[in-house]
Amino acid sequence: MTKQTSDIEAKKLPQRLVLASASPRRLDLLAQIGITPDAIEPADLDETPFPRELPRPLASRLAAQKCLAVASKFPNKAYILAADTVVGVGRRILPKTETAEEARECLRLLSGRSHRVYTGISAIAPDGKQSTSTIETRVTFKRLTQLECDAYIRSGEWRGIAGGYAIQGLAGAYVTHISGSYTSIVGLPLYEVRNVLQGLGYFTPII
Numbered sequence: 113m114t115k116q117t118s119d120i121e122a123k124k125l126p127q128r129l130v131l132a133s134a135s136p137r138r139l140d141l142l143a144q145i146g147i148t149p150d151a152i153e154p155a156d157l158d159e160t161p162f163p164r165e166l167p168r169p170l171a172s173r174l175a176a177q178k179c180l181a182v183a184s185k186f187p188n189k190a191y192i193l194a195a196d197t198v199v200g201v202g203r204r205i206l207p208k209t210e211t212a213e214e215a216r217e218c219l220r221l222l223s224g225r226s227h228r229v230y231t232g233i234s235a236i237a238p239d240g241k242q243s244t245s246t247i248e249t250r251v252t253f254k255r256l257t258q259l260e261c262d263a264y265i266r267s268g269e270w271r272g273i274a275g276g277y278a279i280q281g282l283a284g285a286y287v288t289h290i291s292g293s294y295t296s297i298v299g300l301p302l303y304e305v306r307n308v309l310q311g312l313g314y315f316t317p318i319i
């Protein structure tokens with residue numbers, strides 16, 4: 113028996129995990145490290161930034177708020193995990209693109225330069241302790257031609273995605289460099305998620 117397993121048995125810590133997210137990508141990423149949530153309960157929040165709010169604090173605030181909102185539905189019974197991904201070009205926050213016009217404007221801002229992707233993660237333990245952190249990754253795009261922009265807009269892959277592109281899809285071919293965490297760009301930084309959950313006493317399958 114590992115030390116972590118014996119700690120769990122000694123303290124009788126419950127092992128229920130609730131993923132506070134509607135994102136199938138987050139569920140897939142958790143599965144990648146052997147974690148299957150016992151429940152999925154998306155938080156229904158207004159994600160509008162405050163006036164002059166910067167990308168990093170926004171990601172952190174929304175992750176913490178999503179986590180708290182869902183924790184109130186599972187008092188003292190489970191670990192809750194939430195995340196929020198924000199794409200920033202300088203101080204500017206790019207939207208989760210819903211229209212082709214928005215997506216085209218994002219591509220214009222991303223083309224031929226670097227931007228930052230911030231993913232806030234927040235977890236709450238059954239004893240109410242909350243832990244929140246924000247992971248920053250720098251991403252560089254090639255200069256996009258008109259043909260590339262048109263093709264990407266036609267693909268529809270930008271729909272509902274922060275910053276108007278999904279690195280795990282066609283846009284992966286536009287990324288020349290990343291500095292930071294690939295899984296954080298997709299929506300859940302696995303290294304930090306494991307650390308946060310373990311820090312709160314949750315047993316993760318990979319020791």
Ligand SMILES: Cc1cn([C@H]2C[C@H](O)[C@@H](COP(=O)(O)OP(=O)(O)OP(=O)(O)O)O2)c(=O)[nH]c1=O
Nearest residue numbers: 133134135196197273274277278279297298299
């Ligand atoms: C930049 C980028 C973002 N994304 C996704 C991750 C997130 O799902 C989404 C950002 O929106 P979020 O508000 O972080 O998440 P969500 O609305 O999809 O789900 P929930 O709030 O319920 O957890 O953009 C990618 O899938 N690939 C990328 O390359």
